[in-house]
Amino acid sequence: MRYKLITKDFDTAFEFALKYHLEPKKSKSSRTSGASRGLGGVLDSFILGKTVELGVASVLSSFNNKKIYQLDFDIKENNKVLFEPDIVGIIENGKSRKPSHSVEIKNISKSDRWLGLTAEQFETIKKASKLENIFIIGAYIENNNQGNEKQKDLLGIYLKNKFKDKSFKDFTSIDNINIVIDYAISGVELSKNGILFKKDFFMFETEVFQIAGVRTESDIFNQKIKQIGIFSKSGILPKYKMDDNYPEPIFMGDFIFNGDFKLYEKINSKSKKRYLKCISDVYVKNNILGDFSLNKGEIYLFNLCTLGRKPTLDRNNIWIAKRNVLFLQKRDLLKKSEDNLIKIAKEI
Numbered sequence: 001m002r003y004k005l006i007t008k009d010f011d012t013a014f015e016f017a018l019k020y021h022l023e024p025k026k027s028k029s030s031r032t033s034g035a036s037r038g039l040g041g042v043l044d045s046f047i048l049g050k051t052v053e054l055g056v057a058s059v060l061s062s063f064n065n066k067k068i069y070q071l072d073f074d075i076k077e078n079n080k081v082l083f084e085p086d087i088v089g090i091i092e093n094g095k096s097r098k099p100s101h102s103v104e105i106k107n108i109s110k111s112d113r114w115l116g117l118t119a120e121q122f123e124t125i126k127k128a129s130k131l132e133n134i135f136i137i138g139a140y141i142e143n144n145n146q147g148n149e150k151q152k153d154l155l156g157i158y159l160k161n162k163f164k165d166k167s168f169k170d171f172t173s174i175d176n177i178n179i180v181i182d183y184a185i186s187g188v189e190l191s192k193n194g195i196l197f198k199k200d201f202f203m204f205e206t207e208v209f210q211i212a213g214v215r216t217e218s219d220i221f222n223q224k225i226k227q228i229g230i231f232s233k234s235g236i237l238p239k240y241k242m243d244d245n246y247p248e249p250i251f252m253g254d255f256i257f258n259g260d261f262k263l264y265e266k267i268n269s270k271s272k273k274r275y276l277k278c279i280s281d282v283y284v285k286n287n288i289l290g291d292f293s294l295n296k297g298e299i300y301l302f303n304l305c306t307l308g309r310k311p312t313l314d315r316n317n318i319w320i321a322k323r324n325v326l327f328l329q330k331r332d333l334l335k336k337s338e339d340n341l342i343k344i345a346k347e348i
Helices: 007-022 039-063 119-128 154-163 187-193 214-221 322-330 337-347
Strands: 002-004 067-071 087-092 095-097 102-107 114-118 134-143 177-186 195-197 209-211 226-231 234-237 255-258 261-267 272-278 282-286 290-294 299-302 317-321
Touching (some): 007 039, 177 187, 214 299
16 A cells, blocks of 8 residues: 655645744654754654655545545644644535544554554543544655665655755655555554553564574584474474563463474573574464464574663553564454555545
8 A cells, every 4th residue: 555755745744844843832842752853853754754644645535535634734832732633634525524533643664563552642542532433554655766765865855856956966866755554453453452561661573583694503513502402293482581681571472383493592691592493394373473484494593682772661552563463464353454444534
């Protein structure tokens, strides 16, 4: 589900950012970090965020073009409104009305491991709308032009297109930039399938089986990595603590395997690592992370590690592992994202 951005979308986002920056009643501090930001920071934030919102609204229009999905482009005083959905109005049959559903559009990264909301945000939205009428849509920017991440900076791209100045020549073209909807889930689905991650707990990796390098196989051969067991047919793969500074991820539940493999362990002063050397194809099922297919002959790191330089969480969050969405859909615990988008477009 993609929408190709046009110059008008960038103009709309740019003009809103300028208006926001120049509004005296708006604080210069970022809503997330609290750090002061100037015009450049405001432009960076809103060109990205508002183009994503515009793209999502256009995708909804492709499902139902009889409605106009109005986004929030008003400048409000800080702390005056506890919650307002990202789609603030609907124009249908020439008449304007409030939306019947609360839609939260999140600007995400394609590489995000978890999806959902902060627990406080979810509770605030639930006070304003029924659970079945809440939807969370995650979308990201896809730039299909050749260039590195700096050359794909949206503000630089827009300035290049706007002013045609050679100073911006190294930025990519404004063409071939899409908004990609990665997921669309309902409040009911998040409530039933989400896990509460409390403040000061840790964010964990979800791609927990990663192919090891050639050196690992050499270390196994030279017995620098010790075999601790042979597992066959089916059973539960034991979890472990990779780093004593972080807890064992008990919340992940059981890793149920089918297949044959040898389990190895490497211990040093700072960490512990376990590896699976697959004797056959191995299939691993986990209710929180989804399913994994491991190939015969490969060696995999059982990577129960935390994410990021600062893995501790600053807020309470309710999350679903993004890689598990497909498997939850197969089990009919989540609707397909397209079905949820169609429902929003039809009913909002």
